[in-house]
Amino acid sequence: MNxxxxxxxxxxxxxxxxxxxxxxxxxGLVWNQSHDARFVPSPLINKPAPDFRLPxxxxxxxxxxxxxxxxxxxxxxxxxxxxxxxxxxxPVLMAYRDKFGIPLIGYDYKDTPHDAQAWLQRHGDPYHExxxxxxxxxxxxxxxxxAPETYLIDAQGIIRYKHIGPLTPDVIAKxxxxxxxxxxxxx
Amino acid sequence: xxxxxxxxxxxxxxxxxxxxxxxxxLPFQNTAQRDRxxxxxxxxxxxxxxxxxxxxxxxxxxxxxxxxxxxxxxQGKSDQEIKDxxxxxxxxxxxxxxxLAPSTIALWFGTPxxxxxxxxxxxxxxxxxxxxxxxxxxxxxxxx
Numbered sequence: 001m002n003x004x005x006x007x008x009x010x011x012x013x014x015x016x017x018x019x020x021x022x023x024x025x026x027x028g029l030v031w032n033q034s035h036d037a038r039f040v041p042s043p044l045i046n047k048p049a050p051d052f053r054l055p056x057x058x059x060x061x062x063x064x065x066x067x068x069x070x071x072x073x074x075x076x077x078x079x080x081x082x083x084x085x086x087x088x089x090x091p092v093l094m095a096y097r098d099k100f101g102i103p104l105i106g107y108d109y110k111d112t113p114h115d116a117q118a119w120l121q122r123h124g125d126p127y128h129e130x131x132x133x134x135x136x137x138x139x140x141x142x143x144x145x146x147a148p149e150t151y152l153i154d155a156q157g158i159i160r161y162k163h164i165g166p167l168t169p170d171v172i173a174k175x176x177x178x179x180x181x182x183x184x185x186x187x
Numbered sequence: 188x189x190x191x192x193x194x195x196x197x198x199x200x201x202x203x204x205x206x207x208x209x210x211x212x213l214p215f216q217n218t219a220q221r222d223r224x225x226x227x228x229x230x231x232x233x234x235x236x237x238x239x240x241x242x243x244x245x246x247x248x249x250x251x252x253x254x255x256x257x258x259x260x261x262q263g264k265s266d267q268e269i270k271d272x273x274x275x276x277x278x279x280x281x282x283x284x285x286x287l288a289p290s291t292i293a294l295w296f297g298t299p300x301x302x303x304x305x306x307x308x309x310x311x312x313x314x315x316x317x318x319x320x321x322x323x324x325x326x327x328x329x330x331x
Contacts, residue, residue, distance in 0.1 A: 143276040145234040
Protein backbone atom coordinates (compact mmCIF):
# COMPACT_ATOMS: atom_id res chain seq x y z
CA MET A 1 0.00 0.00 0.00
CA ASN A 2 2.81 2.34 0.94
CA UNK A 3 4.50 1.61 -2.32
CA UNK A 4 1.41 2.62 -4.27
CA UNK A 5 0.46 5.55 -2.10
CA UNK A 6 3.87 7.14 -2.39
CA UNK A 7 3.55 7.45 -6.14
CA UNK A 8 1.45 10.51 -7.05
CA UNK A 9 -0.44 8.67 -9.82
CA UNK A 10 -1.27 5.67 -7.65
CA UNK A 11 -3.06 7.96 -5.25
CA UNK A 12 -5.69 8.73 -7.86
CA UNK A 13 -6.49 5.13 -8.73
CA UNK A 14 -9.36 4.82 -6.20
CA UNK A 15 -10.81 8.11 -7.42
CA UNK A 16 -10.70 6.98 -11.03
CA UNK A 17 -12.32 3.65 -10.13
CA UNK A 18 -14.99 5.47 -8.16
CA UNK A 19 -15.64 7.89 -11.04
CA UNK A 20 -15.96 4.94 -13.41
CA UNK A 21 -18.50 3.28 -11.15
CA UNK A 22 -20.50 6.50 -10.84
CA UNK A 23 -20.46 6.81 -14.64
CA UNK A 24 -21.80 3.23 -14.95
CA UNK A 25 -24.61 3.90 -12.48
CA UNK A 26 -25.61 7.19 -14.11
CA UNK A 27 -25.69 5.63 -17.58
CA GLY A 28 -27.70 2.71 -16.22
CA LEU A 29 -30.22 4.98 -14.52
CA VAL A 30 -30.68 7.28 -17.50
CA TRP A 31 -30.93 4.37 -19.92
CA ASN A 32 -33.51 2.61 -17.79
CA GLN A 33 -35.67 5.68 -17.58
CA SER A 34 -35.44 6.55 -21.24
CA HIS A 35 -37.23 3.42 -22.40
CA ASP A 36 -39.79 0.94 -21.18
CA ALA A 37 -38.27 -2.50 -20.78
CA ARG A 38 -41.64 -4.05 -21.59
CA PHE A 39 -41.46 -2.73 -25.13
CA VAL A 40 -39.33 -5.18 -27.00
CA PRO A 41 -38.31 -4.47 -30.59
CA SER A 42 -40.13 -6.82 -32.92
CA PRO A 43 -38.07 -9.29 -34.92
CA LEU A 44 -40.71 -8.94 -37.65
CA ILE A 45 -39.66 -5.44 -38.72
CA ASN A 46 -38.76 -5.48 -42.44
CA LYS A 47 -40.14 -9.00 -42.71
CA PRO A 48 -43.35 -10.00 -44.48
CA ALA A 49 -46.45 -9.75 -42.32
CA PRO A 50 -47.72 -13.23 -41.45
CA ASP A 51 -50.51 -14.74 -43.50
CA PHE A 52 -53.89 -14.33 -41.95
CA ARG A 53 -57.52 -14.92 -42.75
CA LEU A 54 -59.84 -13.25 -40.29
CA PRO A 55 -63.54 -12.36 -40.32
CA UNK A 56 -64.74 -8.79 -40.54
CA UNK A 57 -66.39 -7.40 -37.45
CA UNK A 58 -69.41 -6.01 -39.29
CA UNK A 59 -69.85 -9.02 -41.63
CA UNK A 60 -68.48 -12.13 -39.88
CA UNK A 61 -69.04 -14.28 -42.98
CA UNK A 62 -66.61 -12.10 -44.97
CA UNK A 63 -62.98 -12.89 -44.47
CA UNK A 64 -60.05 -10.55 -44.96
CA UNK A 65 -56.67 -12.02 -45.87
CA UNK A 66 -53.17 -10.62 -46.08
CA UNK A 67 -53.40 -10.79 -49.86
CA UNK A 68 -56.58 -8.66 -49.87
CA UNK A 69 -54.71 -5.78 -48.27
CA UNK A 70 -51.67 -5.82 -50.58
CA UNK A 71 -51.12 -3.01 -53.04
CA UNK A 72 -51.24 -0.06 -50.67
CA UNK A 73 -49.70 0.64 -47.28
CA UNK A 74 -51.94 0.44 -44.24
CA UNK A 75 -51.91 0.68 -40.48
CA UNK A 76 -52.99 -2.28 -38.42
CA UNK A 77 -54.09 -1.27 -34.95
CA UNK A 78 -54.52 -4.06 -32.39
CA UNK A 79 -57.20 -3.15 -29.89
CA UNK A 80 -59.83 -4.71 -27.64
CA UNK A 81 -62.82 -3.49 -25.72
CA UNK A 82 -61.28 -4.91 -22.53
CA UNK A 83 -58.01 -3.10 -23.08
CA UNK A 84 -57.68 -0.13 -20.78
CA UNK A 85 -54.86 1.63 -22.62
CA UNK A 86 -56.88 1.34 -25.86
CA UNK A 87 -59.34 3.76 -24.30
CA UNK A 88 -56.50 6.26 -23.90
CA UNK A 89 -55.41 5.74 -27.46
CA UNK A 90 -58.87 5.91 -28.98
CA PRO A 91 -59.34 9.72 -29.11
CA VAL A 92 -55.93 9.99 -30.78
CA LEU A 93 -57.00 7.54 -33.47
CA MET A 94 -60.25 9.45 -33.97
CA ALA A 95 -58.30 12.67 -34.43
CA TYR A 96 -55.67 11.23 -36.75
CA ARG A 97 -57.54 8.69 -38.86
CA ASP A 98 -57.82 11.09 -41.81
CA LYS A 99 -54.38 12.59 -41.30
CA PHE A 100 -52.46 9.33 -41.71
CA GLY A 101 -53.19 9.33 -45.42
CA ILE A 102 -53.41 5.53 -45.43
CA PRO A 103 -56.16 3.18 -44.24
CA LEU A 104 -56.39 2.37 -40.55
CA ILE A 105 -57.44 -1.25 -40.08
CA GLY A 106 -58.67 -2.31 -36.67
CA TYR A 107 -57.54 -5.68 -35.31
CA ASP A 108 -59.93 -6.71 -32.58
CA TYR A 109 -57.87 -8.91 -30.29
CA LYS A 110 -59.35 -11.66 -28.08
CA ASP A 111 -62.66 -9.93 -27.86
CA THR A 112 -66.25 -10.85 -28.53
CA PRO A 113 -67.78 -9.17 -31.60
CA HIS A 114 -70.61 -7.98 -29.40
CA ASP A 115 -68.31 -6.20 -26.94
CA ALA A 116 -66.21 -4.73 -29.72
CA GLN A 117 -69.22 -3.36 -31.56
CA ALA A 118 -70.65 -1.85 -28.39
CA TRP A 119 -67.28 -0.27 -27.62
CA LEU A 120 -66.98 1.27 -31.10
CA GLN A 121 -70.54 2.54 -30.92
CA ARG A 122 -69.94 4.20 -27.60
CA HIS A 123 -66.57 5.80 -28.40
CA GLY A 124 -66.74 6.17 -32.17
CA ASP A 125 -65.23 4.06 -34.92
CA PRO A 126 -61.89 5.34 -36.24
CA TYR A 127 -61.30 2.29 -38.47
CA HIS A 128 -61.77 1.83 -42.19
CA GLU A 129 -62.49 -1.78 -41.46
CA UNK A 130 -62.15 -4.05 -38.48
CA UNK A 131 -61.05 -7.67 -38.47
CA UNK A 132 -61.54 -9.92 -35.47
CA UNK A 133 -59.24 -12.47 -33.89
CA UNK A 134 -61.25 -14.03 -31.10
CA UNK A 135 -58.83 -16.82 -30.24
CA UNK A 136 -55.74 -14.62 -30.51
CA UNK A 137 -53.90 -17.39 -32.41
CA UNK A 138 -53.18 -15.24 -35.46
CA UNK A 139 -51.94 -12.48 -33.17
CA UNK A 140 -49.15 -14.79 -31.96
CA UNK A 141 -47.82 -14.85 -35.53
CA UNK A 142 -47.71 -11.06 -35.44
CA UNK A 143 -45.85 -11.18 -32.13
CA UNK A 144 -48.69 -9.39 -30.34
CA UNK A 145 -48.41 -9.59 -26.57
CA UNK A 146 -50.39 -6.65 -25.37
CA ALA A 147 -52.91 -4.31 -26.88
CA PRO A 148 -52.72 -1.67 -28.13
CA GLU A 149 -50.08 -2.33 -30.74
CA THR A 150 -49.81 -0.68 -34.14
CA TYR A 151 -48.14 -2.03 -37.27
CA LEU A 152 -47.27 -0.13 -40.42
CA ILE A 153 -47.41 -2.54 -43.35
CA ASP A 154 -46.30 -1.48 -46.81
CA ALA A 155 -47.84 -2.19 -50.22
CA GLN A 156 -45.80 -5.39 -50.53
CA GLY A 157 -47.10 -6.65 -47.20
CA ILE A 158 -43.86 -6.04 -45.31
CA ILE A 159 -43.96 -4.78 -41.72
CA ARG A 160 -42.07 -1.49 -41.65
CA TYR A 161 -42.75 -0.26 -38.14
CA LYS A 162 -44.34 -1.39 -34.93
CA HIS A 163 -45.39 0.59 -31.92
CA ILE A 164 -46.29 -1.12 -28.67
CA GLY A 165 -48.55 0.78 -26.32
CA PRO A 166 -50.93 3.65 -27.10
CA LEU A 167 -50.15 5.92 -30.02
CA THR A 168 -49.76 9.50 -28.86
CA PRO A 169 -49.53 12.69 -30.95
CA ASP A 170 -45.84 12.77 -30.04
CA VAL A 171 -45.17 9.21 -31.24
CA ILE A 172 -47.16 9.83 -34.40
CA ALA A 173 -45.26 13.04 -35.21
CA LYS A 174 -41.81 11.72 -34.36
CA UNK A 175 -41.97 8.09 -35.47
CA UNK A 176 -45.04 7.03 -37.38
CA UNK A 177 -45.58 9.89 -39.81
CA UNK A 178 -41.96 10.00 -41.03
CA UNK A 179 -42.25 6.24 -41.72
CA UNK A 180 -45.49 6.72 -43.66
CA UNK A 181 -44.00 9.59 -45.66
CA UNK A 182 -40.94 7.46 -46.43
CA UNK A 183 -43.20 4.73 -47.82
CA UNK A 184 -45.07 7.23 -49.96
CA UNK A 185 -41.80 8.39 -51.47
CA UNK A 186 -41.09 4.82 -52.39
CA UNK A 187 -38.02 4.39 -50.23
CA UNK B 188 -54.45 -22.92 19.75
CA UNK B 189 -51.52 -25.00 18.53
CA UNK B 190 -53.84 -26.88 16.25
CA UNK B 191 -55.23 -23.65 14.83
CA UNK B 192 -51.73 -22.38 14.20
CA UNK B 193 -50.82 -25.63 12.44
CA UNK B 194 -53.87 -25.30 10.20
CA UNK B 195 -53.01 -21.70 9.42
CA UNK B 196 -49.44 -22.63 8.50
CA UNK B 197 -50.63 -25.51 6.36
CA UNK B 198 -53.14 -23.29 4.55
CA UNK B 199 -50.44 -20.72 3.92
CA UNK B 200 -48.08 -23.39 2.59
CA UNK B 201 -50.80 -24.64 0.26
CA UNK B 202 -51.40 -21.19 -1.23
CA UNK B 203 -47.66 -20.91 -1.83
CA UNK B 204 -47.52 -24.17 -3.72
CA UNK B 205 -50.40 -23.24 -6.02
CA UNK B 206 -48.82 -19.86 -6.71
CA UNK B 207 -45.63 -21.51 -7.87
CA UNK B 208 -47.22 -23.20 -10.88
CA UNK B 209 -50.04 -22.03 -13.05
CA UNK B 210 -51.85 -25.26 -13.71
CA UNK B 211 -53.63 -25.92 -16.97
CA UNK B 212 -55.43 -29.15 -17.58
CA LEU B 213 -53.18 -30.09 -20.49
CA PRO B 214 -53.58 -33.73 -21.50
CA PHE B 215 -49.97 -34.91 -21.55
CA GLN B 216 -49.29 -38.33 -23.00
CA ASN B 217 -46.96 -39.29 -20.16
CA THR B 218 -44.96 -37.81 -17.32
CA ALA B 219 -41.83 -37.53 -19.48
CA GLN B 220 -43.67 -35.22 -21.83
CA ARG B 221 -45.01 -33.23 -18.93
CA ASP B 222 -41.53 -32.87 -17.48
CA ARG B 223 -40.18 -31.78 -20.84
CA UNK B 224 -42.97 -29.21 -21.12
CA UNK B 225 -42.27 -27.83 -17.66
CA UNK B 226 -38.55 -27.68 -18.31
CA UNK B 227 -39.07 -25.84 -21.60
CA UNK B 228 -41.64 -23.33 -20.38
CA UNK B 229 -39.53 -22.55 -17.33
CA UNK B 230 -36.84 -21.25 -19.71
CA UNK B 231 -39.24 -18.93 -21.48
CA UNK B 232 -40.25 -15.45 -20.45
CA UNK B 233 -43.84 -14.40 -20.16
CA UNK B 234 -43.74 -11.22 -22.24
CA UNK B 235 -46.52 -9.39 -20.44
CA UNK B 236 -45.46 -10.14 -16.88
CA UNK B 237 -41.80 -10.04 -17.49
CA UNK B 238 -40.27 -11.43 -14.38
CA UNK B 239 -42.25 -14.63 -14.57
CA UNK B 240 -41.67 -17.67 -16.70
CA UNK B 241 -44.27 -18.99 -19.08
CA UNK B 242 -44.64 -21.95 -16.74
CA UNK B 243 -45.38 -19.90 -13.66
CA UNK B 244 -47.52 -17.15 -15.11
CA UNK B 245 -51.26 -17.03 -14.93
CA UNK B 246 -51.56 -14.31 -17.56
CA UNK B 247 -53.80 -14.97 -20.50
CA UNK B 248 -50.85 -14.57 -22.82
CA UNK B 249 -48.89 -17.26 -20.99
CA UNK B 250 -51.85 -19.63 -21.03
CA UNK B 251 -52.23 -19.23 -24.74
CA UNK B 252 -48.54 -19.78 -25.44
CA UNK B 253 -48.48 -22.81 -23.14
CA UNK B 254 -51.35 -24.26 -25.16
CA UNK B 255 -49.49 -23.48 -28.39
CA UNK B 256 -46.29 -25.10 -27.11
CA UNK B 257 -48.25 -28.13 -25.96
CA UNK B 258 -49.81 -28.47 -29.42
CA UNK B 259 -46.41 -28.20 -31.09
CA UNK B 260 -45.10 -30.94 -28.82
CA UNK B 261 -47.95 -33.20 -29.87
CA GLN B 262 -46.92 -32.54 -33.47
CA GLY B 263 -43.47 -33.89 -32.59
CA LYS B 264 -41.60 -30.58 -32.69
CA SER B 265 -38.29 -30.48 -30.84
CA ASP B 266 -37.53 -27.98 -28.07
CA GLN B 267 -35.21 -26.12 -30.44
CA GLU B 268 -37.90 -25.87 -33.12
CA ILE B 269 -40.36 -24.52 -30.60
CA LYS B 270 -37.86 -21.97 -29.32
CA ASP B 271 -36.98 -20.86 -32.86
CA UNK B 272 -40.67 -20.46 -33.61
CA UNK B 273 -41.13 -18.24 -30.56
CA UNK B 274 -37.98 -16.21 -31.19
CA UNK B 275 -39.12 -15.47 -34.75
CA UNK B 276 -42.21 -13.82 -33.28
CA UNK B 277 -41.11 -12.40 -29.95
CA UNK B 278 -37.34 -11.97 -30.40
CA UNK B 279 -34.68 -13.57 -28.22
CA UNK B 280 -36.11 -11.61 -25.33
CA UNK B 281 -38.50 -14.49 -24.76
CA UNK B 282 -35.57 -16.75 -23.84
CA UNK B 283 -34.33 -16.49 -20.28
CA UNK B 284 -31.00 -17.85 -21.41
CA UNK B 285 -29.71 -15.23 -23.85
CA UNK B 286 -27.94 -16.65 -26.92
CA LEU B 287 -24.34 -15.73 -27.68
CA ALA B 288 -24.59 -12.90 -30.22
CA PRO B 289 -22.71 -9.65 -30.93
CA SER B 290 -25.21 -7.76 -28.78
CA THR B 291 -24.75 -10.10 -25.82
CA ILE B 292 -20.95 -10.34 -25.76
CA ALA B 293 -20.74 -7.83 -22.90
CA LEU B 294 -23.36 -9.83 -21.03
CA TRP B 295 -21.56 -13.15 -21.46
CA PHE B 296 -17.97 -12.01 -21.04
CA GLY B 297 -18.28 -8.72 -19.12
CA THR B 298 -18.26 -10.28 -15.67
CA PRO B 299 -15.39 -12.74 -16.29
CA UNK B 300 -13.43 -9.88 -17.93
CA UNK B 301 -13.88 -7.64 -14.88
CA UNK B 302 -12.96 -10.54 -12.60
CA UNK B 303 -9.84 -11.21 -14.67
CA UNK B 304 -8.89 -7.50 -14.62
CA UNK B 305 -9.35 -7.44 -10.83
CA UNK B 306 -7.23 -10.58 -10.50
CA UNK B 307 -4.45 -8.99 -12.53
CA UNK B 308 -4.52 -5.85 -10.38
CA UNK B 309 -4.35 -7.92 -7.19
CA UNK B 310 -1.49 -10.01 -8.59
CA UNK B 311 0.48 -6.91 -9.60
CA UNK B 312 -0.04 -5.22 -6.22
CA UNK B 313 0.94 -8.36 -4.31
CA UNK B 314 4.05 -8.86 -6.38
CA UNK B 315 5.15 -5.25 -5.88
CA UNK B 316 4.62 -5.54 -2.18
CA UNK B 317 6.53 -8.81 -1.96
CA UNK B 318 9.63 -7.51 -3.79
CA UNK B 319 11.08 -5.05 -1.23
CA UNK B 320 11.03 -7.62 1.58
CA UNK B 321 13.65 -5.67 3.54
CA UNK B 322 11.31 -2.65 3.60
CA UNK B 323 8.81 -4.62 5.66
CA UNK B 324 11.51 -5.70 8.08
CA UNK B 325 12.41 -2.05 8.58
CA UNK B 326 8.85 -1.16 9.50
CA UNK B 327 7.75 -3.56 12.21
CA UNK B 328 4.74 -1.32 13.04
CA UNK B 329 3.08 -2.28 9.74
CA UNK B 330 0.91 -5.30 10.36
CA UNK B 331 0.02 -5.92 6.72
